[in-house]
Each structure stands twice: as structure tokens, then as C-alpha cells.
Amino acid sequence: xxxxLIVISILIFTSCKQDLNSFxxxxxxxxxxxxxxxxxxxxxxxxxEFSITQSAIESTIKNGRFKLSGTLAVPPSSISLTINxxxxxxxxxxxxxxINIVIDTEKVLFENQSFKVVKTTATGSPNxxxxxxxxxxxxxxxxxxxxxxxxxxxSDHNHEYRNNGKNVIPNDIxxxxxxxxxxxxxxxxxxxxxxxxxxxxxxxxxSEIDYNTLVPAPKNENxxxxxxxxxxxxxxxxxxxxxxxxxxxxxxxxxxxxxxxPDFTLKDSKENDISLSSLQGNYVLLDFWTWxxxxxxKEFPHLKEVKERYKDKPFKILGIxxxxxxxxxxxxxxxYNPAGIQVHDPLSNRNGVRQTYNVSSFPGFFLLxxxxxxxxxxxxxxxKSLDNILKDIFKN
Numbered sequence: 001x002x003x004x005l006i007v008i009s010i011l012i013f014t015s016c017k018q019d020l021n022s023f024x025x026x027x028x029x030x031x032x033x034x035x036x037x038x039x040x041x042x043x044x045x046x047x048x049e050f051s052i053t054q055s056a057i058e059s060t061i062k063n064g065r066f067k068l069s070g071t072l073a074v075p076p077s078s079i080s081l082t083i084n085x086x087x088x089x090x091x092x093x094x095x096x097x098x099i100n101i102v103i104d105t106e107k108v109l110f111e112n113q114s115f116k117v118v119k120t121t122a123t124g125s126p127n128x129x130x131x132x133x134x135x136x137x138x139x140x141x142x143x144x145x146x147x148x149x150x151x152x153x154x155s156d157h158n159h160e161y162r163n164n165g166k167n168v169i170p171n172d173i174x175x176x177x178x179x180x181x182x183x184x185x186x187x188x189x190x191x192x193x194x195x196x197x198x199x200x201x202x203x204x205x206x207s208e209i210d211y212n213t214l215v216p217a218p219k220n221e222n223x224x225x226x227x228x229x230x231x232x233x234x235x236x237x238x239x240x241x242x243x244x245x246x247x248x249x250x251x252x253x254x255x256x257x258x259x260x261x262p263d264f265t266l267k268d269s270k271e272n273d274i275s276l277s278s279l280q281g282n283y284v285l286l287d288f289w290t291w292x293x294x295x296x297x298k299e300f301p302h303l304k305e306v307k308e309r310y311k312d313k314p315f316k317i318l319g320i321x322x323x324x325x326x327x328x329x330x331x332x333x334x335x336y337n338p339a340g341i342q343v344h345d346p347l348s349n350r351n352g353v354r355q356t357y358n359v360s361s362f363p364g365f366f367l368l369x370x371x372x373x374x375x376x377x378x379x380x381x382x383x384k385s386l387d388n389i390l391k392d393i394f395k396n
């Protein structure tokens with residue numbers, strides 16, 4: 001009898017353990033009666049090799065409904081489902097338990113020539129409930145009539161505008177995008193501070209780390225630092241998202257006002273080595289730019305005026321071209337003759353100076369004092385604001 005009870009206890013324990021590590025995704029697809037739906041799996045690079053961490057699964061859509069199930073092999077993670085290889089759902093959290101999904105194929109959030117992302121509502125599991133509540137508030141902002149002009153920008157500005165060497169967006173639309181991003185950042189920050197132990201907060205932060213936002217970088221960075229400080233480390237310390245955000249925070253902290261500017265050495269157009277440390281003793285304006293960035297090029301005339309105005313002062317401009325295309329850089333130098341010392345960063349798309357200084361948008365500016373310490377960064381170093389800062393420094 002005792003042996004039977006032990007066996008039964010083991011079976012119950014094993015069954016419970018499997019349930020805790022399993023997931024079931026059931027859902028409805030509005031606007032589509034049949035097709036295939038799949039989750040492509042998850043993986044990570046370890047020592048240069050890609051390793052599968054969560055296997056792919058696939059199912060069929062019948063009468064607008066589907067079911068996917070499996071064993072959870074990773075911490076709760078953001079995933080997206082694919083319908084007929086061209087339609088992607090919004091991300092939701094893959095976590096243990098039952099997850100209910102409603103996919104609306106007629107509500108398109110993003111679309112280009114290759115694929116589209118459609119509105120997705122996930123409920124059932126605790127973190128997906130939170131994420132859905134957040135997105136309901138986000139969508140109330142996104143759908144405001146004032147932001148309708150941004151729809152085309154959301155589709156094109158990361159691809160067509162860049163590939164054609166155009167401006168990312170016109171100034172009036174850029175200002176509108178900044179207003180939108182500011183509202184969304186405020187909403188996200190409020191959510192994270194309210195739910196510091198929820199994986200949904202971690203997923204929201206992780207998903208936005210590399211987003212090409214139009215809000216000035218210092219504002220985003222300050223918000224990220226505040227949110228990261230608010231997170232409950234004990235709840236997250238083993239989650240890969242936490243470590244990714246931690247790495248981002250470390251990068252931010254390496255290049256903020258009050259810190260010494262990281263030294264680097266790059267080559268100018270004549271193949272001479274130029275080091276940042278060789279300019280110590282001067283106030284140095286670092287200008288991160290690219291050949292395809294129209295706002296960067298529009299700053300050039302003003303920077304020439306600034307250089308001329310302070311030619312007799314301990315002041316230098318160091319332009320860092322942050323795109324690997326050296327030929328386009330050389331042509332831009334001949335065409336625009338930008339002010340100051342100009343160098344090229346061949347590793348700017350991987351692990352170059354741009355990444356060291358955590359520059360995610362262009363132009364990117366840093367002002368260093370004669371000791372090499374960062375004293376200002378970001379859009380405050382453009383136009384009249386830069387004039388006022390330098391005027392105060394040199395008392396002229």
C-alpha cells in the first residue's frame with residue numbers, strides 16, 4: 001500500500017511538473033477561414049554558433065480557428081505567429097498555461113512589400129493580460145486623428161527613405177513623430193514603474209531597446225535608466241531580456257555627461273590615424289553623421305560658421321562618418337566639405353565607435369571639455385542651442 005501511494009505521488013508530481021512547463025495557444029483568426037499558422041521557434045548565438053532554444057510548431061486554421069501546443073523550454077519570451085508565411089501577429093508572451101489569441105487580419109498595424117503585421121489580442125496568461133491592457137492604451141494614442149500622417153512613415157522610413165538616400169521624414173512629420181513617441185514613452189514608463197515584477201514590463205523594455213525612435217536620445221536613455229532601476233532584480237536576474245537591457249544600460253553609462261569620453265583612433269581621408277586623445281586640451285564637438293542622413297548634412301553650414309567663429313579658441317570639431325561605405329563618405333567630403341577633422345568608422349554597423357557611444361540616431365553630438373569629459377550630448381548641441389552653450393563657455 002505504501003509503495004502504491006509513493007508511485008501515485010510520483011505520477012501526480014510528474015504530471016504537475018509537465019503542466020507547469022507546457023503551453024497551449026488557442027485562437028481565432030478574423031477575416032480568414034483556412035490556412036497555416038506557425039511559430040518559427042527561438043534561438044540564440046553561443047560562441048558564434050546558432051542554437052535552437054524553443055522548437056518551431058505549426059498547425060492549420062479551420063473555420064477561422066487554430067490550436068498550438070508544446071513544452072516551454074525558455075523563460076517567458078516575446079513571440080509572433082506567422083499566417084501563410086506573409087502575415088505576422090503582434091508579439092505576445094509565450095509562457096506556461098493557456099493563452100487565448102484573437103487575430104484581426106483586417107486591422108493592419110504595419111505593412112510593406114514583403115509582409116504585414118496585424119492587430120493581435122492575447123489573454124489567458126497573467127503577463128499577456130497586462131500586455132493587452134497596455135496595448136489598448138497604446139492604440140488609443142496611435143489611432144488619434146492627429147497621428148494619421150505617420151502611417152506612411154511607420155511603413156517606409158526604415159527602408160525606402162534610407163535606401164534612396166532621402167531624409168527620414170520631413171520636419172513637420174518628424175516633429176509629429178516626436179510628439180507621438182514622447183506619449184508612448186510616457187505610457188511605457190508608467191506601465192513598467194507600476195509593474196516592476198512582471199515579465200511583461202521586461203518584454204516591453206527589451207522590444208524597444210533597438211527601436212529607431214525619433215525622440216531625442218537623452219530623453220529615451222534617462223527613461224530607460226529609471227525603468228531599469230525600478231525593475232525587481234530578484235525576479236529577473238536569470239532572464240535573458242534582463243541581461244540584454246543591463247548591457248544597454250552599461251553602454252549608456254559609458255557615454256553620458258560627467259563620464260570621460262571613451263578614446264578611439266580612426267583614419268581620415270588621407271589614411272592618417274586620428275585619436276580622440278590627441279585633441280585633449282580643446283573643447284571637442286563630436287559629430288556622428290552618415291552620407292544618407294539629410295538632417296546631418298543640413299547641420300554642415302552651421303558647423304562651418306561655428307568653426308570659423310571659434311577658430312582662435314581651444315575648440316575642435318571631429319566628424320565621425322558612421323556608415324561602412326567609404327566611397328560614399330569620400331564623395332560626401334568632396335561635395336559638402338564638412339567642418340573640422342573628418343574620420344571614417346568602418347565598423348559602424350557592428351562594434352564601432354558609434355556603438356561605444358550608444359548612438360542610435362543621426363546626427364549624434366557630444367561636447368567634451370579640455371580634459372576629455374563629456375559635458376553635453378544630443379540635440380541641445382544643434383543650432384542656436386549650440387551657439388548659446390559655446391557662447392557661455394567662451395564668454396563672447
